[in-house]
Amino acid sequence: MPKEAKKEAKTAKKAEKLAGEILAQAKHFAAEKPDEVKKALAFCGPYKAYLDASKTERECAANTVRILQKAGYKPFVAGKKLAAGDKVYLLHRGKAVIAATLGKQSLEKGVRMVISHIDSPRLDLKPAPLYEAEELSYFKTHYYGGVRKYQWVAIPLSMHGVVVKKDGTSVEISLGEAEGDPVFTITDLLPHLSAEQNKRSLADGIRGEELNILVGALPFEEPEAKEAVKLETMRLLHEKYGIAERDFARAEIEFVPAMKAADVGFDGSMVGAYGQDDRVCAYTSLMAETETKSPEFTSVCVMVDKEETGSDGNTGLAGDFFFHFLQELCEQQKANYRTMLAASVCLSADVNAAYDPTFPDVYEKRNTCFMNHGAVLTKYTGARGKGSTSDASAEFMGYVTRLFDDAGVPWQIGELGKVDAGGGGTIAKFVANKNVEVVDIGVPVLSMHSPFEITSKLDVYTLYQGFKAFVAAKE
Ligand code: MN
Ligand code: MN
Secondary structure (H helix, E strand, O other), rough: OOOHHHHHHHHHHHHHHHHHHOOOOOOHHHHOHHHHHHHHHHHHHHHHHHHOOOOOOOHHHHHHHHHHOOOEEOOOOOOOOOOOOOEEHHHHHHEEEEEEEOOOHHHOOOOOEEEEEEEEOOOEEEEEEEEEEEOOEEEEEEOOOOOOOHHHHHEEEEEEEEEOOOOOOOOEEOOOOOOOOOOOEEEEOHHHHOHHHHHOOOOOOOHHHHOEEEEEEOOOOOOOOOOHHHHHHHHHHHHOOOOHHHHHHHHEEEEEEEEEEEEEEOOEEEEEOOHHHHHHHHHHHHHHHHOOOOOOOEEEEEEOOOOOOOOOOOOOOOOOHHHHHHHHHHHOOOOHHHHHHHHHHEEEOOOOOOOEEEEEHHHHHHHHHHHOOOEEEEEOOEOOOEEEEOOOOOOHHHHHHHHHHHHHHEEEEEOOOOOOOOOOOOHHHHOOOOEEEEEEEEEEEOOOOOOEEEEHHHHHHHHHHHHHHHHOOOO
């Protein structure tokens, strides 16, 4: 080798070495952990089953409770003394779940919270939903959460929820998921006649009052009767569920995509399913929680409702129910509630937007999360100059990333899109406001909030490992 070339090669080696030491290296999970790919893929089999059985917050809460009971968790009873290693759960109003494993240390040393949400964007029925138009019957809806309305037409929808009847009894509905069930749909125009509709903006392509679900077409046995199709639809509902039209006013009925979770890609390495925001965090944190044995600090795994509408209400985290639970725990142990909060740490478990190569304009590539690069830490959320965010401290970012590095958990950072491109919030601020250290963590998601969201199985597995490391931490 000529002298010049030799010198160049030596310099390049030096640069490579230095870069390896002090520059951030982004790596595909398969490159970083080749031995764990198979395990990661297998982990998501039960995850898909969890999604299929958890199409709404109520179903997810009930499904979660079944898993907790099987894992030996006992119902939480206020005032009852608990010892280290005890496992308890609380089902809150049927829509939120708290599971805890009592630690060896006093609560005043702080608890480890992992908090996800189990509500997802969807179409709720209005209180007076049923009507007939030109001999077809429909339900009126009001969308819940951030929905791109055009994505919800011309797909099969299923019906889920609870109806409280006049006499106070209630009936649960889940229709459109089982083999042989009918499904429902919202119609859209055919391309041949959509010239005018095509002039609308995408946001306006389908309007809120156009999200009307087709639910029937046959008339009552006396077809001349007034609104005979509506009558027949209501008759069928009455026959099947014992409900009358007025009962819709005392109901919570949600329409969601009637699709099962599926493997995506020739390699089957991705999960496609409705509601992965944020049931992916619910499932992974639940698995980490149930596998926890005699932790140093009390672990509290929480799944809340109403995140998609701002967390307000008696099942959301802006409300008090979760903090009341913590107060009850403290009272049992005669621990100081404020001391416990100040010493506590929390992972706000929620998803982030994966970089989408088809739509690069909305992302700032250096600060975006990528599919297969591991659990994503989102230091702050919010919009327009970090408005309405909880910005994790350098110290807490240091703590969490150190934990992950020590446990060999691949992590990446992620900001939700370019500055001023949009934004969003999570439950993090409601916990931070109580004087708890908190940071957002989740997985990258493609097509977030759509009827068919995409995650990487490798990331899902990584997140689970991250939660395990967090819950098992000794300091
Ligand atoms: Mn979310
Ligand atoms: Mn969301």
